[in-house]
Structures are given as C-alpha cells and as structure tokens.
Amino acid sequence: MVNLTIDGKQVTAPKDATIYDAAKLNGIKIPILCHDKKLKPFGACRMCLVEVEQMKGRQIPACTTPVTEGMIIQTATPEIVKARELVLELLLLNHPLDCPVCDKAGDCDLQNLTYDYKVDSNRFTDLKFQHEIDYNNPLIERDMNRCVLCGKCVRICDEIVGYGALTFIDRGIETKIGCEFEDGLNCEFCGSCISVCPVGSLLARPFKHKARFWALTKHESVCGYCGTGCRLTLGVKDNKVLTTIYDENQGFHKGQLCVRGRFGYQFINSKKRLTTPLIKKNGRLIESTWDEALDLVAGRLNRGNSVAALAAPRLTNEELALFKKLLVENVGTKNFDHAAGYAHAALTEGFSRSFGATASSASILDIQKSDLLLVIKTDSYETHPVVGFEVNMAVKNKGVKLSIISDKRGKLSKLPHAQTLVHRPGSEVAVLNAIAWTLLDEKLVAGSASLIAGYADLEKSLSGFSAEAVAAQCGISAADIKKLASEYAAAEKALIIFPAGQAYSGHNADLATAAANLAFLTGKYDKEGCGVLCLSEKNNSQGAVDMGFFAQDGGLNGLQILDSCAEGTVKTLFIAGENPLTSYPNRSKVKAALEAVEFLIVSELFLTETAAMADVVLPVCSFAEKDGTFTSTDRRVQYFKQAIRKSVLIKTDYEVFSSLIARLGGVAPATPAVLFSEIADKTAGYQGMTHVSLLKEGAFAAAVTTPKFIVPQAAAPFTAETGKLSLVTGSALYHNGTLSQYGEGPMHVCPENYVELSRTDAALYKIAEGDLVTVSSSSGSLQLKAKITPRMPAGVVFSPYHFSDAPINTIWSGAPVTSVTVSK
Amino acid sequence: MNPITPIINGLKITLKHMFMKPVTLQYPTERPKVAKRYRGLHALNVSHDKAKCVACYLCPTVCPAKCITVEAAEDANHDKYASVYEIDMLRCIFCGYCVEACPVDAVKMTEEFELANYNRQDFIYSKERLLVK
Ligand code: SF4
Ligand code: SF4
Numbered sequence: 019m020v021n022l023t024i025d026g027k028q029v030t031a032p033k034d035a036t037i038y039d040a041a042k043l044n045g046i047k048i049p050i051l052c053h054d055k056k057l058k059p060f061g062a063c064r065m066c067l068v069e070v071e072q073m074k075g076r077q078i079p080a081c082t083t084p085v086t087e088g089m090i091i092q093t094a095t096p097e098i099v100k101a102r103e104l105v106l107e108l109l110l111l112n113h114p115l116d117c118p119v120c121d122k123a124g125d126c127d128l129q130n131l132t133y134d135y136k137v138d139s140n141r142f143t144d145l146k147f148q149h150e151i152d153y154n155n156p157l158i159e160r161d162m163n164r165c166v167l168c169g170k171c172v173r174i175c176d177e178i179v180g181y182g183a184l185t186f187i188d189r190g191i192e193t194k195i196g197c198e199f200e201d202g203l204n205c206e207f208c209g210s211c212i213s214v215c216p217v218g219s220l221l222a223r224p225f226k227h228k229a230r231f232w233a234l235t236k237h238e239s240v241c242g243y244c245g246t247g248c249r250l251t252l253g254v255k256d257n258k259v260l261t262t263i264y265d266e267n268q269g270f271h272k273g274q275l276c277v278r279g280r281f282g283y284q285f286i287n288s289k290k291r292l293t294t295p296l297i298k299k300n301g302r303l304i305e306s307t308w309d310e311a312l313d314l315v316a317g318r319l320n321r322g323n324s325v326a327a328l329a330a331p332r333l334t335n336e337e338l339a340l341f342k343k344l345l346v347e348n349v350g351t352k353n354f355d356h357a358a359g360y361a362h363a364a365l366t367e368g369f370s371r372s373f374g375a376t377a378s379s380a381s382i383l384d385i386q387k388s389d390l391l392l393v394i395k396t397d398s399y400e401t402h403p404v405v406g407f408e409v410n411m412a413v414k415n416k417g418v419k420l421s422i423i424s425d426k427r428g429k430l431s432k433l434p435h436a437q438t439l440v441h442r443p444g445s446e447v448a449v450l451n452a453i454a455w456t457l458l459d460e461k462l463v464a465g466s467a468s469l470i471a472g473y474a475d476l477e478k479s480l481s482g483f484s485a486e487a488v489a490a491q492c493g494i495s496a497a498d499i500k501k502l503a504s505e506y507a508a509a510e511k512a513l514i515i516f517p518a519g520q521a522y523s524g525h526n527a528d529l530a531t532a533a534a535n536l537a538f539l540t541g542k543y544d545k546e547g548c549g550v551l552c553l554s555e556k557n558n559s560q561g562a563v564d565m566g567f568f569a570q571d572g573g574l575n576g577l578q579i580l581d582s583c584a585e586g587t588v589k590t591l592f593i594a595g596e597n598p599l600t601s602y603p604n605r606s607k608v609k610a611a612l613e614a615v616e617f618l619i620v621s622e623l624f625l626t627e628t629a630a631m632a633d634v635v636l637p638v639c640s641f642a643e644k645d646g647t648f649t650s651t652d653r654r655v656q657y658f659k660q661a662i663r664k665s666v667l668i669k670t671d672y673e674v675f676s677s678l679i680a681r682l683g684g685v686a687p688a689t690p691a692v693l694f695s696e697i698a699d700k701t702a703g704y705q706g707m708t709h710v711s712l713l714k715e716g717a718f719a720a721a722v723t724t725p726k727f728i729v730p731q732a733a734a735p736f737t738a739e740t741g742k743l744s745l746v747t748g749s750a751l752y753h754n755g756t757l758s759q760y761g762e763g764p765m766h767v768c769p770e771n772y773v774e775l776s777r778t779d780a781a782l783y784k785i786a787e788g789d790l791v792t793v794s795s796s797s798g799s800l801q802l803k804a805k806i807t808p809r810m811p812a813g814v815v816f817s818p819y820h821f822s823d824a825p826i827n828t829i830w831s832g833a834p835v836t837s838v839t840v841s842k
Numbered sequence: 843m844n845p846i847t848p849i850i851n852g853l854k855i856t857l858k859h860m861f862m863k864p865v866t867l868q869y870p871t872e873r874p875k876v877a878k879r880y881r882g883l884h885a886l887n888v889s890h891d892k893a894k895c896v897a898c899y900l901c902p903t904v905c906p907a908k909c910i911t912v913e914a915a916e917d918a919n920h921d922k923y924a925s926v927y928e929i930d931m932l933r934c935i936f937c938g939y940c941v942e943a944c945p946v947d948a949v950k951m952t953e954e955f956e957l958a959n960y961n962r963q964d965f966i967y968s969k970e971r972l973l974v975k
C-alpha cells in the first residue's frame with residue numbers, strides 16, 4: 019500500500035493502482051471517457067486530467083499514471099476544470115449533437131460529462147464529421163460521426179474477445195474506427211464493443227429506436243443459453259424484453275456476453291410463442307383450455323412404468339426437482355432423462371467414477387489462475403464463448419500457456435503461442451491415454467499418485483497406449499505427445515477443459531476419466547488453477563445432474579426411452595422443452611419413436627417440430643417470465659427473478675407440474691422457494707442456500723472429490739470408408755441447442771446449417787464457398803451450404819446441429835465420427 | 843340612515859348597468875378573443891411535408907399526466923420519426939411542458955379550445971389529427 023493525498027484527503031491505495039483507481043477507491047470521482055477497468059490503460063481522451071504537486075503542477079492523466087508514495091494530487095482545481103471543458107468543447111466540435119435521435123442518449127458518457135461541465139457553447143467552429151453510417155449490418159450499427167476515438171471498442175475486441183475486428187484507420191483529423199479495408203463488420207457479434215462505447219457510435223440494431231434508455235426497467239437475470247451462466251440485465255418496457263443492458267459490475271465476466279446472450283433475447287417476446295394449450299383432435303392440434311389439457315395429461319400419466327419423460331436442461335432446478343417428484347412419487351416411473359442421456363455422461367458416469375462427484379473439480383475462475391490450459395477441442399470457444407474470453411485473457415494477460423488437442427483448428431489456436439495438436443477425429447481418448455502413458459513411462463508422475471486407488475490397473479491398461487502406438491493412429495507425432503506430457507507435468511498448475519453436449523457424443527465418460535487420470539497422475543487437482551472442467555452445454559445442464567434428473571437405478575436413459583417408445587413398452591412420453599426430433603441423433607428413428615408412442619405430451623415455448631407431433635401441447639414460460647435457480651457448468655447456483663409478466667394463458671413448468679401432482683392426488687411445495695429449501699437440504703454442496711441468499715451473486719456448490727483411477731475405453735481408431743470424408747458434429751458459435759433459432763439475433767448472422775470443409779477437399783471435389791452440396795451418409799443425405807475454411811484438416815468436415823430446416827441428424831446417428839460423401 | 847336610501851342606491855347601480863356594454867359573451871354566436879399564449883389543443887409542426895417530430899420521447903418523458911404516447915421508427919432514409927404520436931386529451935392538463943421540452947420545436951399548442959366530444963375514444967388525438975393542416 020502507498021500513502022498519498024488526494025484533494026487534501028490522506029488516503030492509501032495498492033501499489034499497482036493508478037491515480038484514478040486510488041481516487042475511486044476512496045470515493046473521489048474523476049471523470050473518465052476512454053478508460054475501462056477491464057482494459058489496459060490507454061490515455062486517449064484527457065478527461066481525467068489531474069494535477070500532481072511533485073510533477074510541478076503539470077496536468078497528467080489519472081487513468082494511466084501509477085500512484086507513488088507521498089503523491090499530492092488535486093482533482094478539481096479551476097485550471098483542471100477549464101482543461102476538461104476544453105476537451106469537451108473539442109470533442110463536441112465535430113460531433114453531430116443529434117441526441118434526440120441517438121439511442122445512446124440518457125446513457126451517454128459524453129452527454130453526461132457535457133451536462134456536468136455545463137458546456138453549452140463552443141469557442142471554435144468547424145464542420146461536422148461526414149462519415150458514412152453503416153446501416154446494413156443486422157446487429158451492429160456504426161455511426162463514426164459520433165465517435166470520440168476512445169479506442170475502447172478496438173481494445174475490447176482485441177484484449178478480451180480476441181477477435182480484432184475493429185481498428186483505427188486513417189490518421190489525424192481523418193481518423194476513424196473501421197474494419198480492415200473499410201469493409202463491413204463480419205465478426206463474432208458478441209456486442210462487447212457496443213457495451214463499452216461511451217457514445218452512440220456503436221449501437222444494437224435490433225433495439226434501434228425501440229425505447230429511450232430511461233424508459234427501460236432493468237431486471238437482473240441469468241442467461242438462458244449455455245452453461246457458462248453469465249449474468250444478464252434485461253431492459254424491459256411495457257412488459258416486453260427489448261434489449262440486454264451492459265453492467266460492468268455484473269458476474270465474473272464483468273458484463274461481457276456472447277452473441278447469444280446479448281442478441282438472442284428476442285425469443286422471449288416472439289410472436290411465434292404458444293399462447294394456449296393445444297390438444298390433438300382428428301389429427302389436428304386444436305386450441306383448448308388448461309383444465310381440459312391437464313385432465314387429459316393427468317389421465318395418461320397415471321400408468322407407472324409405461325410413462326417416460328425427457329426434460330430440457332433449460333428448466334430451473336426447482337422445476338426439474340418437481341418434475342422428478344411427479345414422475346417418481348405420483349406417476350411411479352424411473353424412466354426420465356435429459357440431454358439424450360449421453361451428453362451428461364461425462365459428469366454422471368465419468369466424473370462420478372473418477373472424482374466420486376458428478377461435477378467438475380475446477381471452476382471458470384481457475385482459468386486465469388492456472389499456468390497451463392489443456393483444452394480438448396477448439397470447439398470450447400464456440401460452445402462457451404465467455405469461457406473463451408477467460409482463456410483469451412489468461413493467455414494474453416497472464417501468460418498462461420495454451421495447449422489444444424483437437425480434430426480441427428479454431429479460434430483458440432490463433433492465440434499467442436497456442437499449440438494445437440490436430441488429431442484424427444475420434445481419437446481424443448487415445449491421445450489422452452498416450453499422455454498418461456508418457457507420464458508413467460518418463461516417470462513424470464507425482465509421488466502421491468501411486469496411493470490413489472486403481473493406479474496399478476491403470477498402469478497395466480495403458481501398456482497399449484505408448485506414444486508411438488497412438489501416434490500411428492491419431493496423426494499427432496509421438497514427439498509432440500511426449501512434449502505435451504512433459505509440459506503438462508512441468509507446469510505448476512494446469513487445468514484441463516473440454517466441452518460436452520448433444521453434438522459431442524465422443525465427449526463421454528471415457529474422455530472424462532482419461533482427462534481426470536492425467537490430473538491425478540500429476541497431482542493437479544483440488545488446487546487453485548488445477549483440475550478438470552467439463553463445459554456442460556445448456557444453462558442448467560449441471561443443475562439437471564444435481565437434481566438427479568437422469569436415468570438411475572435401472573431407469574431408461576434418453577435414447578432407450580425412444581427405443582422403448584418404438585417398441586411400445588413406453589406408452590406415454592412427456593417431453594418438457596426438449597426438441598429430440600432435431601437435437602437427438604438419428605432423425606428417422608426419433609420420428610418413428612414419437613409416432614409410435616401412444617400419447618405424447620410436450621411442454622414448450624414454441625410449436626417446435628417435436629411439439630407439432632404431440633397429442634397435447636402445453637405452452638410454458640421462458641426464464642424471463644418465472645423465477646428460480648440455474649446451476650452453471652462450474653456449479654455456481656444463481657437465482658433469477660421474474661422480469662416480465664407472463665401472458666394469461668401460459669403457465670410456468672412449475673405450475674404445470676404442481677397441477678399435475680394435485681390431479682394425481684399428491685401435494686407439491688407451494689412455491690419454487692419452498693422447494694428450493696428442500697433441494698438445498700438434500701443436494702450435496704447446496705446446503706444453506708436459499709433464494710434470498712443467492713439474490714445478489716449466486717454461490718458455488720462445492721464438490722467433495724475422492725480421486726480414483728478408472729481405465730478409460732478408447733474407441734477403436736476411426737478411418738473413414740475409402741473415398742469418404744469424416745463428419746464431425748458440434749456447436750456453432752452463434753447458436754446453442756435449438757432455442758437460439760427463435761432468438762432473431764443469432765439467426766441474422768447464422769441463419770442456416772452449413773458444412774465446413776478444408777481447402778484441399780474443396781479443391782478435390784470442386785466445391786466453391788457457398789455452393790449447395792449434398793452430404794450423404796449411410797442413414798440419409800442432406801443439402802448444405804459449403805463453407806471453406808483453413809481450419810479444417812483434409813478429410814474432415816464439420817457441421818453444427820442446431821437447425822430444424824436442415825437437421826444434421828438426418829445423416830448423423832450419434833457416432834462421434836461418421837463417414838460421409840460430399841458432392842455438388 | 844333612511845331605510846329607503848340603500849334601495850335607491852341599489853336601483854342606481856342597476857340602472858347604470860342597463861346602459862353599460864354586457865360582459866357575458868353570447869357564445870357560440872359570439873367568439874372569444876384567445877390570447878397568443880393560450881394553451882389549447884396541441885398541434886404537430888410540419889416541415890418538408892413531414893412532421894418535424896423526431897420521436898425523441900422527451901415530451902412523453904416530461905408530461906406530468908403521462909398522456910402522450912410516442913413510438914419511434916426508422917424511415918427509408920434511416921431517419922427517426924414517430925410512427926405513433928398520440929395525446930389523450932382527457933388526461934392532458936394543458937401545462938405546456940411538452941412544448942417546452944421539445945428540442946426541435948415539433949409540438950405546439952394552438953388557440954383551439956373547443957374539445958368537446960361524444961365518445962371517450964374521440965379524445966385520443968392521433969398523429970394524423972394533430973398535424974398542422
Ligand atoms: S461484436 Fe465483438 S467481435 Fe465484433 S467487433 Fe464488437 S467486440 Fe469485436
Ligand atoms: S466507436 Fe465508440 S468505443 Fe469505439 S472509439 Fe469510437 S467512441 Fe470509442
């Protein structure tokens with residue numbers, strides 16, 4: 019700590035603070051325009067000028083000057099105020115001053131400062147800027163006439179997002195912010211640049227002219243897309259969610275969101291939302307009443323084991339727990355699951371065996387505290403973009419090393435010094451085993467490892483996985499595997515990260531155990547910056563596991579349930595929020611199962627293709643219309659409150675399940691809050707949590723781990739049939755599950771399915787960017803747009819799974835890799 | 843005092859008034875002269891054949907009676923305009939704050955004071971009705 023005097027007040031501040039930080043810490047306000055606490059100091063605007071006595075009273079920027087012992091600082095002398103007024107006058111000189119039509123008005127730093135400093139006239143005269151305004155971008159409107167050249171957009175896109183779409187172009191008075199070659203903006207559309215822009219130069223186009231800032235009520239919530247669990251502020255007017263609002267103090271991510279969180283909110287007030295219950299009569303879904311629909315459903319649920327259920331891990335913890343209660347206690351069935359069953363296997367089978375807990379042993383916060391990140395699949399960025407930001411910052415700011423094992427390159431591969439080992443698709447478990455073998459072979463194992471149960475078995479079982487043997491099958495050289503192993507062992511702290519999800523069937527229990535084995539062998543677990551982090555796909559995937567909403571004690575799992583529907587042993591199927599017809603593997607099989615089952619109940623926001631097949635469709639609420647808790651992938655339990663009133667004829671899933679319990683003669687806890695206290699009592703790690711205690715921040719549910727070596731089964735090496743390509747499935751950056759299709763924003767920038775292939779293959783099959791190609795596998799064929807990227811290795815093609823219009827499951831039956839042909 | 847005196851005084855006043863100009867305005871045959879600054883029915887100023895209003899929402903924000911509804915939209919030239927501009931005259935208190943708040947002199951108050959109507963709905967003045975003709 020250093021001692022200094024600010025405006026005559028004796029204060030202390032940390033050694034690495036700037037004058038601005040020190041003042042802020044002690045409640046003294048210094049105006050800023052170009053500074054942002056998340057970004058590196060820049061010093062572009064000179065709004066923050068202060069006088070330091072030791073520097074002979076010169077005016078210096080507070081945001082870039084570090085404090086030193088004994089500094090005597092004045093922040094508001096008449097000279098400083100005059101200097102700041104001058105800064106503002108000069109900024110306003112070329113500024114269009116079109117506040118009445120600028121959506122930033124009311125939340126604009128320039129406007130507020132002008133008001134604070136009463137700058138109502140200008141000594142100078144000059145022409146206004148005449149830059150061309152970009153109205154064409156569907157998500158981000160750029161009006162450089164309003165720009166104050168603070169550089170925050172450029173810096174955030176580089177420092178945190180790691181994309182680098184924006185830059186200063188031209189020099190002197192001509193300087194402006196633009197993209198390379200003054201091109202249109204075609205980036206990740208995370209909107210981070212919009213969020214930090216202090217003026218109205220960068221604005222969210224979907225929100226354009228929708229409301230003034232001061233007319234919005236701000237509701238804190240939690241993002242309803244992926245498992246990162248970002249906090250979100252919804253801007254509401256007239257009971258409609260009109261936008262998301264940036265709050266730099268929100269969550270571990272400090273208000274940063276990805277494209278889905280920021281622009282994917284429009285499904286909440288979509289015109290396509292279901293508004294009343296529907297019942298199938300004479301083959302058509304007819305509008306009906308809740309009483310009729312619930313009576314009908316209750317009458318079909320009363321049938322024990324012939325009833326099965328699939329829930330989306332987007333429901334709240336309370337809803338999933340109540341659904342389970344309904345199924346177990348009132349219906350009498352154990353046949354329920356979520357995420358197709360296999361997508362949570364890494365947790366429920368893998369981690370539960372290795373760690374003795376169905377949870378990751380590390381948190382997202384460990385990423386920046388680690389020394390080495392071992393990421394399995396570059397897709398980790400696409401599946402969890404805000405976790406990707408953490409990786410970017412760790413690598414760029416903290417010098418954390420990044421090693422990636424992946425079947426394709428990706429954005430993460432482009433980070434400084436990142437090394438990407440590209441293996442043949444489907445061989446990730448073998449590669450991890452080879453690393454484990456190397457650790458053992460080269461005696462890089464921590465002393466404590468041999469005390470962990472299962473050590474001897476593991477040692478024996480790895481004998482077939484020598485680096486050389488695996489290298490021959492997987493396409494990575496033995497030397498690289500060995501180098502990675504020794505780097506992993508040498509790092510003081512190392513963290514393994516891998517995504518899980520419905521499109522990543524290869525990221526199963528074996529992958530989880532293989533990754534856990536590495537952590538155990540080197541003693542890199544249960545410590546800060548160490549462990550294994552499984553990135554679960556949906557906003558409440560971890561919660562669904564914690565609530566025990568998956569097949570256990572002989573209950574049928576997701577895929578078995580569909581098989582049993584087809585066989586006729588399951589007669590009633592209740593699907594809450596899942597869309598298996600698009601998101602589960604093997605479309606024809608899913609379709610046959612849904613057709614075969616006697617009675618299909620779907621509770622949904624939209625009439626999805628699955629809901630369209632139902633006998634009863636129950637319209638339910640989105641996260642904005644209810645309250646409850648979600649558990650993020652690293653087990654942060656977060657409570658969110660209702661932001662808007664639901665429309666009269668829809669119910670929350672909680673109300674649906676309660677009414678059904680009542681109809682079946684049971685009693686449901688009156689409110690989600692009451693149920694949550696029951697959940698907290700009996701769920702490991704949740705003890706002591708209540709809705710009230712989670713209101714502000716959310717809390718981590720600790721996982722108690724007991725390590726055990728488990729022998730992972732590596733799949734036999736996959737080789738595509740001759741003349742065919744290997745298809746790998748996954749997630750696209752702009753989407754999550756099938757819900758984001760209704761979230762307008764993502765659909766503006768990624769509206770349709772595509773197949774990504776390498777330049778080599780494109781040349782071989784004479785395919786050009788954007789061509790419509792036919793991709794065929796043994797189970798079907800599909801027409802997809804071709805996207806040619808340098809990141810794909812030859813022989814491998816990639817396609818995401820989110821799209822109902824061209825569902826990849828027509829050609830994909832759930833295998834991690836599928837042989838396909840691609841032709842024009 | 844003689845009890846007759848007050849009566850005579852009263853009659854004097856009455857007689858005097860019989861020869862004075864009457865104060866009562868024979869409305870509607872006679873019309874009042876409305877002061878320049880009278881705050882009557884609103885009107886939306888027009889320039890270049892368009893309403894001047896840029897839908898900045900300052901008038902609905904300042905209106906103490908909350909009787910102005912504005913909805914903004916973007917026209918073909920990407921300019922902001924009010925796709926909806928409505929004033930509920932039943933709630934308006936004719937304070938004139940809206941006129942004062944407007945940054946582009948788009949709304950004014952006219953000398954029009956005859957606002958009676960038969961239906962409540964007719965008191966909601968749409969943009970079309972408010973435009974200066
Ligand atoms: S939206 Fe995100 S990726 Fe695109 S320019 Fe802005 S910060 Fe960069
Ligand atoms: S566009 Fe906004 S954030 Fe970027 S330099 Fe200009 S004012 Fe700053």
Ligand code: SF4
Pocket residue numbers: 241242243244245246247248274275276277278279280402403404405754
């Ligand atoms: S989708 Fe995931 S990463 Fe993106 S804002 Fe939502 S929680 Fe965060």
Ligand code: SF4
Pocket residue numbers: 904905906907908909910929933934935936937938939940941
């Ligand atoms: S005159 Fe006053 S009450 Fe009437 S619309 Fe204007 S601001 Fe509102």
Ligand code: SF4
Pocket residue numbers: 118894895896897898899900901902912924940943944945946947948949
């Ligand atoms: S204040 Fe003027 S420009 Fe703004 S909405 Fe009202 S009438 Fe239109």
Ligand code: FES
Pocket residue numbers: 049050051052053060061062063064065066067079080081082
């Ligand atoms: S805030 Fe310090 S120079 Fe801009």
